[in-house]
Amino acid sequence: MKLEKNVKLLLSFVAIALLASCAETIDVEYPVFPKSKEGRQLQKFVGVNRQVGLVVQKPEKGLWHQIFGESSFVDQMPSKVFEAFDKEGYYKLIDVSKRADIANEQMFTLTGLTKGQAKLGKLLNAEMFLFIGYQKPYTSCGQETKFDAAAAALKAVSIATGGNNNEAVSKLTGYRAVLIPLDATLINVETGATMKSVVSKPYKHFASVGDTGCPGVLEAFGEALDDASAQIKERLSPQVKTAKIKIFVKDDNEEVASLLQEGYEEASGETPSMKKAFEQWKKADQKAGGKSPGALSNMAAYYFSIGDYDNAIKNFEKAMNVKGGDKNYFREMRKRVEATAAVDQGDK
Structure with missing residues (x-):
């Protein structure tokens, strides 16, 4: 009788172990908020929302003339901004500009968007909107001393072999500073509440170490835009991380x-x-x-x-x-x- 009871108990443990081990593993993305007062505010604002309609204001050519001159590149700004924000972000972005069936001129202004957010959110299945406008950009040139890793390596080899390499390892180098002052507003569709962030830190694009010339605007622009969008995402979006999770x-x-x-x-x-x-x-x-x-x-x-x-x-x-x-x-x-x-x- 005791043996039978022990066998049943053992079988029960085996069954539990088998059930516990019957799991698949998948990669699950999850949000991580900054461990700060601002992070707590962002966490409260975002909640469980992830579907975000991205609305990029159409740039005024006069505002960007200093950057691009007569170049038609300014017309590509909205698509470039979307690409920058869509890189490895937590939000699932909806490009509102691609919805010709519902898009209109008013929608691409902050006032127009906030007035129609509820209706538009329902049509797009969006829980929030991220409106990107612009303040006045600027660009300038300058020079800073930069470390030349290649020269330093050659100098180290020279010293090790008894040579006499006197080439400087720190060299004056030219840079192009570009400020793309994105003016971002995150809008909660359900409540109408907003959070704002403006890019105020310029990005420096350096020439090759030792080249004192100023890099071209278009050469620097892509990196500057990525940097500006990263500043906005840091303030208005949680980071996204991935974990392997068991699914039973x-x-x-x-x-x-x-x-x-x-x-x-x-x-x-x-x-x-x-x-x-x-x-x-x-x-x-x-x-x-x-x-x-x-x-x-x-x-x-x-x-x-x-x-x-x-x-x-x-x-x-x-x-x-x-x-x-x-x-x-x-x-x-x-x-x-x-x-x-x-x-x-x-x-x-």
């Missing part, structure tokens, strides 16, 4: 397991959608009556991906308290989410 696909209940698998396929397919995956995992949780550790953990992964850290923590805790799950994994993930969610509380 097995359950004692076949219907629950099927829903978990369907969710995994949505999250890992050719066009991954954590939102669609969540819908399946939520059904699995309901089907299991809140007793599926896999469904709870998978839902926690979704909440983590959208920055809803409170619900992510709650669901990992629920998964820990349900029989049959990988408690160590759930505990570690809860700690990870707590660490990610933490911001500096000292500067209020």
Whole structure:
């Protein structure tokens, strides 16, 4: 009798271990906010929103004449700005200028956009808008002393071999300073609340070390625009990081397991959608009556991906308290989410 009881207990442990190990791994993007007062404000403003319509004001040629002269490059400004903001950002950007069916001149002004944000947001399925305008740009030339790594290496070799290389390793070098004063406004579609940021720091594009000439404007412009957009993203967007997260696909209940698998396929397919995956995992949780550790953990992964850290923590805790799950994994993930969610509380 005792042997039979021990065998049943052993089989139970084996079943739990098998369920805990039946997980796939996917890469999940999640937001990380600055650990500061500003980061806390941004986190509160952004919430779980990620779908952002990008509206770039059409540049006035007179404003940019000093930079481009008579060049037609100014006409490419909106597309160049979109490209700069679309690089490795957290937000899923919607290029409003490509929607000829709804775009109009008023939309490309801040006043026009704020008046029609609710209607436009619904049409585009946008949760926020990022409006990019411009203040007056400027460019100038200058010179600074720069370290010549190649000359330093040759000098080191010369010294090591008993040579006499007297070439300077610090050389006067020309640069082109370009200020692209992007004036950005982030708008919450639902509330109409706004956050603003203006680029005020110029970018310096240096010539080759030792070349005292001033680089051309177009040569410097691309890097200057990337730098300006990075300054805006640093203030108005969280960083995006990627983590490998377990997605559980097995359950004692076949219907629950099927829903978990369907969710995994949505999250890992050719066009991954954590939102669609969540819908399946939520059904699995309901089907299991809140007793599926896999469904709870998978839902926690979704909440983590959208920055809803409170619900992510709650669901990992629920998964820990349900029989049959990988408690160590759930505990570690809860700690990870707590660490990610933490911001500096000292500067209020």
